[in-house]
Amino acid sequence: MRTTTKVMAVLITLAVAVCGWLASALPTSAAALTEVTGFGANPTNLRMYEYVPASVTARPAVLVAAHYCGGSGPAMHSGTEFASLADRYGFIVVYPSVTRSSLCFDVSTPGALTHNGNSDPAGIVSMVQWEIQHRNADASRVYATGLSSGAMMTNVLLGDYPDVFKAGAAFAGVPFGCFATTDGSMWNSTCSSGNLIKTPQQWGDLVRAAYPGYTGPRPRMQVWYGTNDTTLNYANFGEQLKQWTNVLGVSQTPALTDHPQPAWTRTRYGGTGVTAPVEGISVEGGTHNILASGMAAMALDFMGLTTGGPAPTPTPTPTPTVTPAPGACRVAVTTNAWNTGLTATLTVTNTGTAPVNGWSLTFTLPAGQAITSGWNATYNPTTGKVTAANLSYNATLAPGASTSIGFQATHTGDSAKPTAFTLNASPCTVA
Helix, strand or coil: CHHHHHHHHHHHHHHHHHHHHHHHHCCCCCCCEEEECCCCCCCCCCEEEEECCCCCCCCCCEEEEECCCCCCHHHHHHHCCHHHHHHHHCCEEEEEECCCCCCCCCCCCCCCCCCCCCCHHHHHHHHHHHHHHHCCCCCCCEEEEEECHHHHHHHHHHHHCCCCCCEEEEECCCCCCCCCCCCCCCCCHHHHCCCCCCCHHHHHHHHHHHCCCCCCCCCEEEEEEECCCCCCCCHHHHHHHHHHHHHCCCCCCCCEEECCCCCEEEEEECCCCCCCCEEEEEECCCCCCCCCCCHHHHHHHHHCCCCCCCCCCCCCCCCCCCCCCCCCEEEEEEEEEECCEEEEEEEEEECCCCCEECCEEEEECCCCCEEEEEECCEEECCCCEEEEECCHHHCEECCCCEEEEEEEEECCCCCCCCEEEEECCEECEEC
Protein backbone atom coordinates (compact mmCIF):
# COMPACT_ATOMS: atom_id res chain seq x y z
CA MET A 1 0.00 0.00 0.00
CA ARG A 2 2.93 2.34 0.69
CA THR A 3 4.20 1.74 -2.85
CA THR A 4 0.77 2.55 -4.26
CA THR A 5 0.62 5.79 -2.27
CA LYS A 6 4.08 6.85 -3.44
CA VAL A 7 3.27 6.12 -7.10
CA MET A 8 0.01 8.05 -6.87
CA ALA A 9 1.84 10.95 -5.25
CA VAL A 10 4.31 11.02 -8.16
CA LEU A 11 1.42 10.90 -10.61
CA ILE A 12 -0.25 13.84 -8.90
CA THR A 13 2.94 15.89 -8.67
CA LEU A 14 3.87 15.42 -12.33
CA ALA A 15 0.39 16.17 -13.62
CA VAL A 16 0.01 19.28 -11.47
CA ALA A 17 3.38 20.55 -12.73
CA VAL A 18 2.50 20.27 -16.41
CA CYS A 19 -0.92 21.79 -16.01
CA GLY A 20 0.53 24.64 -13.98
CA TRP A 21 2.97 25.36 -16.80
CA LEU A 22 0.20 25.28 -19.39
CA ALA A 23 -1.99 27.58 -17.31
CA SER A 24 0.74 30.25 -17.35
CA ALA A 25 1.05 30.02 -21.13
CA LEU A 26 -2.61 29.96 -22.17
CA PRO A 27 -4.89 32.89 -22.99
CA THR A 28 -7.87 33.56 -20.76
CA SER A 29 -11.18 32.52 -22.29
CA ALA A 30 -14.00 35.02 -22.64
CA ALA A 31 -16.77 33.00 -20.98
CA ALA A 32 -16.81 31.66 -17.42
CA LEU A 33 -16.63 28.16 -15.97
CA THR A 34 -19.89 27.29 -14.20
CA GLU A 35 -20.80 24.49 -11.81
CA VAL A 36 -23.97 22.53 -12.54
CA THR A 37 -25.74 20.69 -9.73
CA GLY A 38 -28.61 18.21 -9.80
CA PHE A 39 -27.64 16.99 -13.25
CA GLY A 40 -28.94 13.44 -12.81
CA ALA A 41 -27.79 10.03 -11.58
CA ASN A 42 -24.44 10.53 -9.86
CA PRO A 43 -23.54 7.41 -7.83
CA THR A 44 -20.05 8.60 -6.79
CA ASN A 45 -20.82 12.24 -6.02
CA LEU A 46 -18.85 13.78 -8.87
CA ARG A 47 -19.04 17.52 -9.42
CA MET A 48 -19.91 18.90 -12.84
CA TYR A 49 -18.43 22.02 -14.39
CA GLU A 50 -19.35 23.29 -17.84
CA TYR A 51 -17.77 25.80 -20.15
CA VAL A 52 -20.19 27.29 -22.68
CA PRO A 53 -18.52 29.78 -25.03
CA ALA A 54 -20.11 33.16 -25.63
CA SER A 55 -20.92 31.92 -29.13
CA VAL A 56 -21.81 28.28 -29.81
CA THR A 57 -23.01 26.48 -32.90
CA ALA A 58 -26.75 25.93 -33.32
CA ARG A 59 -26.42 22.38 -31.98
CA PRO A 60 -23.08 22.35 -30.19
CA ALA A 61 -20.90 19.30 -29.78
CA VAL A 62 -19.90 18.23 -26.25
CA LEU A 63 -16.34 17.43 -25.16
CA VAL A 64 -15.76 15.73 -21.79
CA ALA A 65 -12.29 16.70 -20.49
CA ALA A 66 -11.28 14.52 -17.53
CA HIS A 67 -8.56 15.60 -15.09
CA TYR A 68 -5.42 13.91 -13.78
CA CYS A 69 -5.00 12.35 -10.30
CA GLY A 70 -4.97 15.11 -7.72
CA GLY A 71 -6.64 17.51 -10.12
CA SER A 72 -10.13 18.88 -10.56
CA GLY A 73 -12.50 20.12 -13.21
CA PRO A 74 -11.52 23.76 -12.67
CA ALA A 75 -7.80 22.86 -12.83
CA MET A 76 -8.34 21.03 -16.11
CA HIS A 77 -10.23 24.06 -17.41
CA SER A 78 -7.55 26.60 -16.52
CA GLY A 79 -4.55 24.39 -17.31
CA THR A 80 -5.39 23.20 -20.83
CA GLU A 81 -6.35 24.68 -24.18
CA PHE A 82 -9.77 23.06 -24.54
CA ALA A 83 -11.75 26.12 -23.40
CA SER A 84 -9.96 28.51 -25.75
CA LEU A 85 -10.50 26.03 -28.59
CA ALA A 86 -14.18 25.83 -27.63
CA ASP A 87 -14.30 29.62 -28.06
CA ARG A 88 -12.97 29.17 -31.58
CA TYR A 89 -15.14 26.25 -32.69
CA GLY A 90 -18.33 26.72 -30.68
CA PHE A 91 -18.57 23.46 -28.72
CA ILE A 92 -19.28 22.89 -25.01
CA VAL A 93 -16.70 21.46 -22.61
CA VAL A 94 -17.75 19.40 -19.58
CA TYR A 95 -15.17 19.05 -16.81
CA PRO A 96 -16.09 16.27 -14.34
CA SER A 97 -14.45 16.60 -10.94
CA VAL A 98 -13.70 13.75 -8.50
CA THR A 99 -14.52 14.21 -4.81
CA ARG A 100 -13.00 11.02 -3.33
CA SER A 101 -9.81 11.56 -1.34
CA SER A 102 -7.43 10.32 -4.04
CA LEU A 103 -8.91 12.75 -6.59
CA CYS A 104 -8.43 9.94 -9.14
CA PHE A 105 -11.18 8.59 -11.37
CA ASP A 106 -12.46 5.08 -10.74
CA VAL A 107 -11.31 3.01 -13.72
CA SER A 108 -10.85 -0.15 -11.65
CA THR A 109 -14.05 -1.45 -10.09
CA PRO A 110 -16.69 -3.62 -11.79
CA GLY A 111 -19.13 -0.73 -11.46
CA ALA A 112 -16.80 1.48 -13.49
CA LEU A 113 -16.18 -1.09 -16.22
CA THR A 114 -19.84 -1.77 -17.02
CA HIS A 115 -22.39 -0.02 -19.19
CA ASN A 116 -24.91 1.70 -16.91
CA GLY A 117 -22.79 0.76 -13.88
CA ASN A 118 -22.66 2.44 -10.49
CA SER A 119 -19.47 4.51 -10.57
CA ASP A 120 -17.86 7.54 -12.18
CA PRO A 121 -18.69 6.78 -15.85
CA ALA A 122 -22.43 6.73 -15.07
CA GLY A 123 -22.19 10.18 -13.47
CA ILE A 124 -20.25 11.57 -16.43
CA VAL A 125 -22.85 10.30 -18.88
CA SER A 126 -25.51 12.04 -16.78
CA MET A 127 -23.57 15.26 -17.33
CA VAL A 128 -23.60 14.68 -21.08
CA GLN A 129 -27.32 13.98 -21.06
CA TRP A 130 -27.92 17.19 -19.11
CA GLU A 131 -26.09 19.16 -21.80
CA ILE A 132 -28.19 17.52 -24.52
CA GLN A 133 -31.42 18.33 -22.68
CA HIS A 134 -30.59 21.84 -21.46
CA ARG A 135 -28.15 23.25 -24.05
CA ASN A 136 -29.59 21.74 -27.23
CA ALA A 137 -26.31 19.85 -27.64
CA ASP A 138 -25.93 17.38 -30.49
CA ALA A 139 -26.18 13.82 -29.14
CA SER A 140 -24.39 12.53 -32.24
CA ARG A 141 -21.30 14.66 -31.51
CA VAL A 142 -20.10 13.75 -28.02
CA TYR A 143 -16.37 13.22 -27.39
CA ALA A 144 -13.99 12.47 -24.52
CA THR A 145 -10.42 13.37 -23.69
CA GLY A 146 -8.24 13.36 -20.60
CA LEU A 147 -4.79 13.37 -19.08
CA SER A 148 -3.34 10.49 -16.98
CA SER A 149 -6.24 9.32 -14.78
CA GLY A 150 -8.47 11.25 -17.17
CA ALA A 151 -6.92 9.39 -20.12
CA MET A 152 -7.74 6.11 -18.39
CA MET A 153 -11.30 7.40 -17.98
CA THR A 154 -11.38 8.28 -21.68
CA ASN A 155 -10.66 4.63 -22.50
CA VAL A 156 -13.34 3.54 -20.04
CA LEU A 157 -16.00 5.94 -21.31
CA LEU A 158 -15.48 4.80 -24.90
CA GLY A 159 -15.63 1.17 -23.80
CA ASP A 160 -18.68 1.50 -21.52
CA TYR A 161 -20.69 3.86 -23.70
CA PRO A 162 -20.07 3.33 -27.41
CA ASP A 163 -23.64 4.53 -27.90
CA VAL A 164 -22.79 7.94 -26.38
CA PHE A 165 -19.23 8.81 -27.44
CA LYS A 166 -18.15 9.26 -31.04
CA ALA A 167 -14.37 9.52 -30.51
CA GLY A 168 -11.75 10.13 -27.87
CA ALA A 169 -8.16 11.26 -27.32
CA ALA A 170 -6.20 9.79 -24.39
CA PHE A 171 -3.03 11.49 -23.15
CA ALA A 172 -0.89 9.01 -21.14
CA GLY A 173 -3.53 6.47 -20.21
CA VAL A 174 -3.94 2.69 -20.19
CA PRO A 175 -6.26 0.27 -22.02
CA PHE A 176 -9.83 -0.31 -20.92
CA GLY A 177 -9.79 -2.87 -18.10
CA CYS A 178 -6.05 -2.67 -17.53
CA PHE A 179 -6.49 -1.08 -14.10
CA ALA A 180 -9.17 -3.52 -12.93
CA THR A 181 -8.69 -4.51 -9.29
CA THR A 182 -10.40 -6.68 -6.71
CA ASP A 183 -8.68 -5.42 -3.55
CA GLY A 184 -10.37 -2.02 -3.38
CA SER A 185 -7.13 -0.11 -3.92
CA MET A 186 -8.05 1.24 -7.39
CA TRP A 187 -4.35 0.95 -8.30
CA ASN A 188 -3.01 -1.85 -10.48
CA SER A 189 0.79 -1.98 -10.33
CA THR A 190 1.01 -4.71 -12.95
CA CYS A 191 -0.72 -2.40 -15.41
CA SER A 192 1.10 0.79 -14.42
CA SER A 193 4.49 -0.93 -14.78
CA GLY A 194 3.64 -2.13 -18.29
CA ASN A 195 3.57 -5.80 -17.36
CA LEU A 196 -0.07 -6.48 -18.21
CA ILE A 197 0.25 -7.73 -21.79
CA LYS A 198 -2.65 -9.23 -23.73
CA THR A 199 -3.44 -10.17 -27.30
CA PRO A 200 -5.52 -7.73 -29.36
CA GLN A 201 -8.45 -10.15 -29.14
CA GLN A 202 -8.20 -10.36 -25.34
CA TRP A 203 -8.11 -6.57 -24.99
CA GLY A 204 -10.99 -6.23 -27.42
CA ASP A 205 -13.04 -8.80 -25.55
CA LEU A 206 -12.73 -6.72 -22.36
CA VAL A 207 -14.31 -3.77 -24.14
CA ARG A 208 -17.07 -5.84 -25.71
CA ALA A 209 -17.89 -7.45 -22.35
CA ALA A 210 -18.63 -4.03 -20.87
CA TYR A 211 -21.79 -3.75 -22.96
CA PRO A 212 -22.93 -7.26 -23.92
CA GLY A 213 -25.11 -7.42 -26.98
CA TYR A 214 -24.14 -4.01 -28.33
CA THR A 215 -23.76 -4.17 -32.12
CA GLY A 216 -23.67 -0.50 -33.10
CA PRO A 217 -20.73 1.62 -34.25
CA ARG A 218 -17.70 1.99 -31.99
CA PRO A 219 -15.93 5.28 -31.22
CA ARG A 220 -12.59 6.12 -32.79
CA MET A 221 -9.54 6.49 -30.55
CA GLN A 222 -6.40 8.63 -30.56
CA VAL A 223 -3.57 7.69 -28.15
CA TRP A 224 -0.68 9.94 -27.03
CA TYR A 225 2.35 8.71 -25.07
CA GLY A 226 5.88 9.74 -24.13
CA THR A 227 8.61 7.14 -24.50
CA ASN A 228 10.13 8.18 -21.14
CA ASP A 229 6.92 7.91 -19.11
CA THR A 230 8.02 6.47 -15.76
CA THR A 231 4.59 6.75 -14.10
CA LEU A 232 2.55 4.69 -16.55
CA ASN A 233 4.96 2.58 -18.57
CA TYR A 234 5.27 3.21 -22.30
CA ALA A 235 4.20 -0.39 -22.98
CA ASN A 236 0.63 0.81 -22.37
CA PHE A 237 0.83 2.84 -25.58
CA GLY A 238 1.09 -0.30 -27.71
CA GLU A 239 -1.47 -2.16 -25.61
CA GLN A 240 -4.04 0.58 -26.22
CA LEU A 241 -3.40 0.45 -29.95
CA LYS A 242 -3.82 -3.33 -29.89
CA GLN A 243 -7.11 -2.95 -28.05
CA TRP A 244 -8.73 -0.29 -30.19
CA THR A 245 -7.62 -1.64 -33.56
CA ASN A 246 -9.25 -4.92 -32.52
CA VAL A 247 -12.42 -3.22 -31.25
CA LEU A 248 -12.74 -1.25 -34.48
CA GLY A 249 -11.85 -4.23 -36.65
CA VAL A 250 -8.87 -2.70 -38.46
CA SER A 251 -5.36 -3.96 -39.15
CA GLN A 252 -2.60 -3.48 -36.61
CA THR A 253 -0.32 -2.56 -39.49
CA PRO A 254 -0.28 1.23 -39.89
CA ALA A 255 -1.90 2.60 -43.02
CA LEU A 256 0.23 5.72 -42.60
CA THR A 257 3.31 6.67 -40.60
CA ASP A 258 4.62 10.23 -40.45
CA HIS A 259 6.27 12.79 -38.16
CA PRO A 260 4.20 15.92 -37.40
CA GLN A 261 7.22 17.11 -35.40
CA PRO A 262 10.75 15.69 -35.44
CA ALA A 263 10.33 13.84 -32.11
CA TRP A 264 6.79 12.63 -32.87
CA THR A 265 5.90 9.43 -34.69
CA ARG A 266 2.27 9.27 -35.76
CA THR A 267 0.67 6.05 -36.97
CA ARG A 268 -2.83 5.73 -38.39
CA TYR A 269 -4.76 2.49 -38.58
CA GLY A 270 -7.66 1.62 -40.86
CA GLY A 271 -7.26 4.81 -42.89
CA THR A 272 -4.80 7.56 -43.77
CA GLY A 273 -6.99 10.61 -43.20
CA VAL A 274 -7.28 12.95 -40.22
CA THR A 275 -10.23 10.96 -38.85
CA ALA A 276 -8.77 7.47 -39.22
CA PRO A 277 -10.34 4.85 -36.91
CA VAL A 278 -7.27 4.69 -34.66
CA GLU A 279 -4.30 7.02 -34.35
CA GLY A 280 -1.23 6.86 -32.13
CA ILE A 281 1.32 9.62 -31.46
CA SER A 282 4.54 8.53 -29.75
CA VAL A 283 6.71 11.38 -28.44
CA GLU A 284 10.39 10.47 -28.29
CA GLY A 285 11.79 11.50 -24.90
CA GLY A 286 8.36 12.59 -23.69
CA THR A 287 7.48 12.06 -20.03
CA HIS A 288 4.18 11.48 -18.26
CA ASN A 289 3.55 15.23 -18.62
CA ILE A 290 2.67 14.67 -22.25
CA LEU A 291 -0.08 17.23 -22.88
CA ALA A 292 1.72 20.26 -24.30
CA SER A 293 0.50 23.34 -26.11
CA GLY A 294 -0.76 22.57 -29.61
CA MET A 295 -1.61 18.93 -28.93
CA ALA A 296 -5.23 19.69 -28.00
CA ALA A 297 -5.81 21.21 -31.44
CA MET A 298 -4.55 18.01 -33.08
CA ALA A 299 -6.85 15.99 -30.85
CA LEU A 300 -9.82 18.11 -31.95
CA ASP A 301 -8.87 17.58 -35.60
CA PHE A 302 -8.87 13.82 -35.04
CA MET A 303 -12.19 13.84 -33.21
CA GLY A 304 -13.83 16.06 -35.82
CA LEU A 305 -14.50 19.00 -33.52
CA THR A 306 -12.95 21.61 -35.79
CA THR A 307 -15.73 21.29 -38.37
CA GLY A 308 -19.48 20.80 -38.37
CA GLY A 309 -18.86 17.06 -38.37
CA PRO A 310 -16.13 14.51 -39.05
CA ALA A 311 -13.77 15.86 -41.65
CA PRO A 312 -13.49 13.86 -44.89
CA THR A 313 -10.18 12.28 -45.76
CA PRO A 314 -8.26 15.10 -47.43
CA THR A 315 -7.09 14.72 -51.01
CA PRO A 316 -3.82 16.63 -51.37
CA THR A 317 -4.06 19.20 -54.13
CA PRO A 318 -1.72 22.07 -54.95
CA THR A 319 -3.02 25.40 -53.68
CA PRO A 320 -1.74 28.77 -54.81
CA THR A 321 0.05 30.98 -52.33
CA VAL A 322 -1.55 34.38 -51.98
CA THR A 323 1.03 36.86 -50.77
CA PRO A 324 -0.49 39.68 -48.71
CA ALA A 325 0.50 43.23 -49.44
CA PRO A 326 3.19 44.74 -47.17
CA GLY A 327 1.75 45.36 -43.74
CA ALA A 328 -1.15 42.92 -44.32
CA CYS A 329 -0.13 40.71 -41.40
CA ARG A 330 0.25 41.18 -37.68
CA VAL A 331 2.17 39.09 -35.16
CA ALA A 332 1.68 39.11 -31.39
CA VAL A 333 4.43 37.47 -29.36
CA THR A 334 4.47 36.29 -25.75
CA THR A 335 7.40 34.54 -24.10
CA ASN A 336 8.00 32.70 -20.86
CA ALA A 337 11.70 32.39 -19.95
CA TRP A 338 13.62 30.57 -17.24
CA ASN A 339 17.32 29.88 -16.50
CA THR A 340 18.49 28.62 -19.90
CA GLY A 341 15.18 28.00 -21.64
CA LEU A 342 12.05 29.72 -22.90
CA THR A 343 8.78 29.18 -24.72
CA ALA A 344 7.30 31.59 -27.24
CA THR A 345 3.74 31.80 -28.57
CA LEU A 346 3.20 33.64 -31.87
CA THR A 347 -0.29 34.68 -32.95
CA VAL A 348 -0.32 35.45 -36.67
CA THR A 349 -3.22 37.48 -38.10
CA ASN A 350 -4.01 38.08 -41.76
CA THR A 351 -4.93 41.78 -41.80
CA GLY A 352 -5.31 41.88 -45.56
CA THR A 353 -8.40 41.52 -47.75
CA ALA A 354 -7.39 38.29 -49.52
CA PRO A 355 -7.09 34.82 -48.03
CA VAL A 356 -3.65 33.31 -47.49
CA ASN A 357 -3.55 29.73 -48.74
CA GLY A 358 -0.29 28.32 -47.47
CA TRP A 359 2.06 30.47 -45.40
CA SER A 360 5.64 30.79 -44.23
CA LEU A 361 6.43 33.05 -41.29
CA THR A 362 10.07 34.12 -41.17
CA PHE A 363 11.64 35.74 -38.11
CA THR A 364 15.03 36.23 -36.47
CA LEU A 365 16.01 34.69 -33.15
CA PRO A 366 18.39 36.57 -30.83
CA ALA A 367 21.95 35.23 -30.74
CA GLY A 368 22.32 32.20 -28.52
CA GLN A 369 18.72 30.98 -28.89
CA ALA A 370 18.04 27.57 -30.46
CA ILE A 371 14.62 25.97 -31.01
CA THR A 372 14.32 22.50 -29.49
CA SER A 373 10.67 21.76 -30.31
CA GLY A 374 7.63 23.51 -31.69
CA TRP A 375 3.92 23.15 -32.34
CA ASN A 376 1.39 24.02 -35.05
CA ALA A 377 4.20 24.62 -37.60
CA THR A 378 7.50 23.21 -38.85
CA TYR A 379 10.63 25.21 -37.99
CA ASN A 380 13.80 25.39 -40.10
CA PRO A 381 16.56 26.09 -39.26
CA THR A 382 16.53 26.20 -35.47
CA THR A 383 18.79 29.24 -35.00
CA GLY A 384 19.26 32.64 -36.60
CA LYS A 385 16.76 33.40 -39.35
CA VAL A 386 13.98 30.82 -38.91
CA THR A 387 11.04 29.95 -41.16
CA ALA A 388 7.89 28.50 -39.62
CA ALA A 389 5.71 26.79 -42.24
CA ASN A 390 2.04 25.87 -41.90
CA LEU A 391 0.75 22.36 -41.22
CA SER A 392 -2.13 20.83 -43.18
CA TYR A 393 -4.82 21.88 -40.73
CA ASN A 394 -3.88 25.57 -40.43
CA ALA A 395 -2.72 26.37 -43.97
CA THR A 396 -5.51 28.83 -44.79
CA LEU A 397 -5.89 32.24 -43.15
CA ALA A 398 -9.03 34.09 -44.18
CA PRO A 399 -9.01 37.89 -43.98
CA GLY A 400 -9.01 38.80 -40.30
CA ALA A 401 -8.27 35.22 -39.22
CA SER A 402 -5.49 34.24 -36.84
CA THR A 403 -3.49 31.14 -36.06
CA SER A 404 -1.34 30.45 -33.02
CA ILE A 405 2.01 28.67 -33.22
CA GLY A 406 4.88 28.37 -30.81
CA PHE A 407 8.19 26.84 -29.87
CA GLN A 408 10.46 25.94 -26.99
CA ALA A 409 14.09 27.04 -27.12
CA THR A 410 17.32 27.18 -25.17
CA HIS A 411 19.24 30.42 -24.68
CA THR A 412 22.65 31.52 -23.42
CA GLY A 413 21.46 34.65 -21.65
CA ASP A 414 19.42 36.61 -24.18
CA SER A 415 15.77 35.54 -23.77
CA ALA A 416 14.34 38.40 -25.85
CA LYS A 417 11.49 37.90 -28.31
CA PRO A 418 12.16 37.11 -31.98
CA THR A 419 12.09 40.03 -34.40
CA ALA A 420 11.79 40.94 -38.12
CA PHE A 421 8.62 39.02 -38.98
CA THR A 422 7.57 38.48 -42.58
CA LEU A 423 4.64 36.42 -43.85
CA ASN A 424 5.23 35.00 -47.31
CA ALA A 425 8.05 37.57 -47.64
CA SER A 426 5.83 40.56 -46.73
CA PRO A 427 6.73 42.49 -43.57
CA CYS A 428 4.37 42.15 -40.60
CA THR A 429 3.53 44.66 -37.92
CA VAL A 430 4.19 43.51 -34.34
CA ALA A 431 1.37 43.91 -31.83
